[in-house]
Amino acid sequence: MGEELNDPFSSETDNPIDDHLIHDVSFVEVEHPPNDITDTDAKSRRLFDIPHSLPTKQGLARIVTVTNQKGGVGKTTSVINIATHLAMRGARVLVVDCDAQGNCASGLGIDKSKTKITTKDVILTPSISIQARHATAVEGLHLIVGDHNLVGVEESLSAQLGRERRLVEALAILRPHYDLILIDTAPSMSIVSVNALTASDGVLIPVQTEYLALEGVALLMGTIQEVRRILNHSLGVDAVIMTMHSPTLLNTQVAGHLRETFGDLVLEPPIRRNIRLAESPSQGVPIQFHAPQSHGGQDYSLLSSELEALWFPGGLKNE
Template sequence: MALPGFETTVEKTPEKPVGPTGRQKHEFPDPRPIKRHGPARIISLCNQKGGVGKTTTTINLGAALASYGRRVLAIDFDPQGALSAGLGVPTHDVTTIYDLLLNGKVDPKEAIQQTSVEGLDVIPANIDLSAAEVHLVNEVAREQILARVLRKVSADYDVILIDCQPSLGILTVNALTASHGVLIPLECEFFALRGVALLIETIDKVRDRLNPAIELDGILATMYDSRTLHSREVLERVVDAFGDRVLETVVGRTVKFPDASVAGVPITEFAPEHAAAKAYLSVARELIQRGAVA
């Protein structure tokens, strides 16, 4: 008890803001420009469940990284060709990733198409890719075919993003074998959470048998809605299970993503001031800070 006339004041320490993941919130700084380009770090965006935001993340993360001066090549590795459509590039009567996988004499540079985003290129895909698994079954070292293709263009880029199809078949194994890292987009929904353990088990098998250098770059929570208890509980469980491997940045649910896809441009161009565009810029900065991207 303070004596009269000798009252003391206690300064309160300002509370540090907490982000959606329950951890201290950071503002990731804008990265420094890079002086030289290449060789690329290859990252697969992978989840065997569909509709979790793999393609959306590939498009918008690629655009965000390009806006920070990185040269980015996006590989459409899904027969649905959603990545190609979302970036507004043609998929028919052009050289696609399918041609590169089946014919080693085709120069990968012939398949590369420029997008509306400076610094972001794409190798497209179409429904032909669905036949690739059948054709690759009898190939020697079939798990390493994509790695051989990307080796020819790696020096021209800083990062190569592979948009995998929703399965754990031979195409996805090819992507993992070619990659240095894996980014797992995870919808904040219970059924999406169930398959993550199986995917990480697959990554561990690829590391053990085919690609010792592969590592998990992070788990990105997508389609997060802070208004619902379900979203908050799923995100909490993911952080409890995987800790710091869960990115601090969280991407919210919004109708702007399909609108941007229809327009054939990333959300960073379609609605640059929208919270979703700022979220993917933050994802890019966070991955650069983590060392996943140069």
């Protein structure tokens, strides 16, 4: 006769399956719960292995992905306003919206319902990238529009070889004609985001100076390392931007921890929380056109100057 089968749902304690379970958990009361964010962030600090990026290749645009899997941290706002500032400084700038929400279009005054060729088409057919660009209200700033169709790209690409390198191919055509290509991403790590990282020289990470600011950043660093190892050996972190900053004790503490964690990679100043920044997209213009003297306008202007120095140490040389 064979052995009697154990019922996995049986409450008998001699069931070998139960050996893996913890029977006598005793909760140890913590006398001083670590309510100070220092502990969390110090732990994260040890976990991070941050690859630094390399300088821009001569004669080619610097390609930078703005990313953070956390939603609503100011990725799109940063893309729009940094791109605008640098275009106003004379750089030739292309924004590629890799987010299905497609918010770059409205922020730059473009009606995305009227656009025919979008980022989705560019990823599926990279050679089309030249025809996908739209002029914006800002001279020297072009946009490839993202829209809801990006959601289906994952499925369309699933059977394709080299599906992570579609944007590399698409941007290779455009790269000699721009100084900067800024890619906005969705708050998730999809094949589209991986395409963006694979095509990039650097990553810009907006982080809100709030509690749990670093949540997900360890994961992002892991993704960057993976992309670096398998798809793009020269990918690195360009900078961390502190966003939606208020002069509260908590925000100030978090800003301090971010500086400790990321060191020189943290750019100054933090972007202050400012209603003018939230208003601008509804006007279809960047902050530099809507309220350049507002706190938001001033902060993005100073921050963009820092990025200009970082990306173009020899200055912007236009034809």
